[in-house]
Amino acid sequence: MTPSAARARGGPAGAVASAPGGLRRRRGAVWYRSWRLYAGAAVAVAVYVYGWQVTQIRLGELWRGAYLIAPFASALASPDVFVRDNPTVRAAAPFYYGGESPPAAPAAPGPALRLSRAAGAIGDRVTATGAGFPPDRSGVLWWENQIGQRQRLAAVTTDRAGRFSATFTAPEVQGTHNLVSVEIVTGAGPLRLSPTFFVVLSRMVETVFLALMGTTMGVVFAVPCSFLGAKNLTGHIPGGRGVYALTRTVFNITRSIEALVLAIIFTVWVGLGPFAGVLALGVHSIASLGKLYSEAIESIETGPIEAIVATGASTLQVVRYGVVPQIVPQFIAFTIYRWDINVRFSTVIGFVGGGGIGFVLQQYINLLQWRQAATALWMIAIVVAALDYASAVVRERVV
């Protein structure tokens, strides 16, 4: 708005209004003349500059560190859910460190693995040749140390005559009596669910039940407590104000402690495992549900109750037909919502030893078993999303 336009508008309005002073002051208040604007902007800039520094935001790391997370990203695309038990043909030959030579193996018919040398030292170049294998198949050459731990040396493919040859560097391992083995895949077995899948599934079931038990504990204690935390009920009894204030304060303090912190406390108290998680979620749910229930009771309409009292109904009937229909649907909706939150939350409670799927997920991540971790993550995502949807549908029906 130009100043002249502002004056033109302010003129007649000022003549009519009983307090033209207000209008006159407003005329100068163009937004870019307000010092408050610049002060506010300066404060905002200072806050965000400090925030940027204190939280150590370095966007470059997202790019530089990308290669570290790349295996996980690709693992997400191929989670460890299915495995194939492929039939293989195996042959092995010993390779000793430390000067000792392995005993000569008796010649046997069938597939055989031969090494260019049977003894040596770390870092030696060794050629492995195989013969008598099925033709045109691929497989893997493994190094097995003295206690059976194995690492991959090379991928091999047999030629038309069933032979292959591969050269590798003797790896650095503990122990001296090593074994080089080859496994040639000869066919394709049936697909089946992987052991990881079953581990993750059983932990997911544990998680859902952990949430269920925690929610149940919350409901059992929150329902009676919520009546003490409802102002419209406690207002009528002697000392009710105190009871109300005490209940609400306990709810608020308990709720302000994160369930994760409670879980740590309970793992100290009752030991690692799902029970600690149940207690943590339960205590947190008591406070959260108690507050929601109390508010539902407070929002009750007195009109219908008055109407039912006026029909000559007894107290029991008034509660059943005037109070219950007003609070029970809300109680159910809040409870389902809480269970939903608890399922989500119990997936991380395992990180602090509270049981559930979080426990195995953390292990997989620590061991860099990305595909297994991906399986756990997908399981969480699917189950939580499904429960989320189900609870939304149920809540919509109830309320």
Added chain:
Amino acid sequence: MDSAILRIEHLTKVYPDGTRALDDVSFEVARGEFLVIIGLSGSGKSTLLRCINRLIEPTGGAVAFRGRDVVAASRHELREIRREIGMVFQQFNLVRRASVLTNVLTGRLGYVPPPWALANYFPPALVDRAFGSLERVGIPDKAYARADTLSGGQQQRVGIARALMQDPALILADEPVASLDPAMSHSVLRYIEELNRTDGITVICSLHFLSLARRYGTRILALKAGRIVFDGLPAEIDERRFKDIYGEEAVEVEIS
């Protein structure tokens, strides 16, 4: 039995904050009357109606319903008295989440054994009766709808059906049409009038509009600051009396 169904003597109500809502109110209501109570907001209409069935405890005075002392009644006696007095409210006071049928059935709670409530049981005969009540107010098809899905006029008809379930000798209607538009107001009042004429149910009804009071009342009682300032036939309210009741600056508004 004398012809007065309700006798009120020296009824007084003083609220804890000192408000004198009713001040020495005495009158009788004859069987079959359609008594309209008028007066400004805060003149004590709602308090008077609620003192009759003791939704509000009177501070002093006596209320006799069919010869029984309401004020001195025990809890049990009070339930018996209340179940014979139907009540219709300005805000309908239905349980919103419950079905229309359940709302109507609650009108009969004073007659069924309280433990049945735990199983939400009503005998089939009562359910039939509830459908009958809904038919009388013209909405039998809404029986299974949730109460809050109905329009205001329909909800008030459910309120009337609920009162009807009590088989009442008296219906107290507290501003039954104040939340409704004029067309709906007449519709609802006609249902109440029909109960009054056909079933012989005595009605005490508070109303805002004098035109409605004239149209439906067989007798009008006016309250001002908790006192009765007029008690007579609708035709007797002239300009002078109108200003006595509503104040010198009031102008009568017609509602058609």
